[in-house]
Amino acid sequence: MSYRIRAAGPDDFRAFYDLAKLTGGGFTNLPAEKATLEAKLERSEAGFSRVGENPSDDLYVFMLEDFRTGAIRGTCQIFGAVGTDRPFYSYLISTLTQKSEELGRIFRNQTLNLTTDLEGFSEVGGLFLHPQERAGGLGMLLARSRYLFIKQHRPRFGDSVLAELRGVMDQAGHSPFWDALGGRFFGMTFPEADEFNAVHGTQFIADLFPKSPIYVSMLPESAKAVIGQPHPTGRAALKMLENENFDWDGYVDIFDGGPTVTARTDKIKTVVEGDWLLVGGTNGGGDNTMMLATGVMHDFVCCYSHASQNENGELIIDAEAMEMLGVGPGDRVLAVSR
Structure with a gap:
């Protein structure tokens, strides 16, 4: 098999952009927006070049290359530490228990709480494989290569690693979770909000999102059904993460409600073995x-x-x-x- 993973460089922009156009939307770390992708490659170049052995706001972009032809068939990313230059928001699902003496009943309600608990974690993301190459273990090569890079450069990464999985959306790219929650506050469709986030970051969330807990019971069934569920195309990715000892502890993406899984860096299977x-x-x-x-x-x-x-x-x-x-x-x- 003549495929290898290597660090991305400025000359990879065209292939990077072509892959982004194939994602179908909802892929925050790989938006089909030229200026953003150019900035990612510049940031990645700075990350690979940085002097120092400590976690920082670095981005490392990698390419899956056919060594014989030079064709690029996939990509993946690692973030050194999230939340260092701007807040990293997630929803944490919690349970609020209340008892009514008069009714003689106990009520348990799930709530969504806006949190920055995961700040300082490293992140693996941006994994995308060309649709014609989804066989032969290339997705696993992309995914696990990141853990070998982390092991080889361990001081540059945090004590824990997170991965956000894309949530459920319909064929038009609309998210029932966003429509029930974020869309009501921002007056934006999910594709519009996701594109804005990919280009400008999440500061607008801090400015406009409600800080009080959201009662899950108040959301429509269409939204409740997808909280913590990955997009159907992401189920294999979730399985690979679970095989690497990632767990879901109730954190979900604030845009589409997809699960955010975490692992202790030194417990990740590939790092250990x-x-x-x-x-x-x-x-x-x-x-x-x-x-x-x-x-x-x-x-x-x-x-x-x-x-x-x-x-x-x-x-x-x-x-x-x-x-x-x-x-x-x-x-x-x-x-x-x-």
Whole structure:
């Protein structure tokens, strides 16, 4: 398989934009808006170039590249720490219990509480795979490559990581959660609000959203039914996150009600299981498939390889992976089983 993950650069703008146009909307981290995507690539370049070993408001954008043709077939992103330059808002679902002595009943009502609890978390997001490539484990390669990058540059990331999944919307791109809640305060459709957020950020939420809890029972059934539910196309992504030890603790996106899942950084499965191994050579690589990564910052590269270990514990990898990674015998790679 000749696909590899590499750091994005300014020359990737056209491919980045073409991927964004395929998302179908509701994808805040990948809007089909040229100026915003150009700014993302500039911010990513600054993140890869920053000197220092501490969490900061960095963005790292990666590309899935066909090494043989140079074609870009997917992308993903990591944010070093959210909420450092502007508030990072979520709704937290809570339960309010009240008892009426006169009625002899206990009432339990769920509420949505506007919160910035997740500030300082790192974030994985912006994962999108070309519709024609959704087979062969490329989505998993995109997703897990981010955790290898985090492990390799651990001081740059927070103690916890979050992932926001796109919520449920109809074929026209409208969100029943937004229509029942945000749309009533802003007079904007969901596509309009989502586009505004992607370009300008969430400060308008702080300015205009109600700070008091929202009673879920007061929302229409169409909205209640989708709170905490991922878009049908995001169910596989949620499963991959759960396999990496991410959990849902009741946080939902303020726009579409999709779930926000979190994990302790050092408990993420790929981070835990990834190990540095020496490359011993190549002879076809063996029957096992592993994910391998090497390179610091701009030079980060990740790919699949057929691999085995020799009697000295060194990795024997296939020739194509050796070429894509730019490594040879005696070099170290970060390796994890597929």
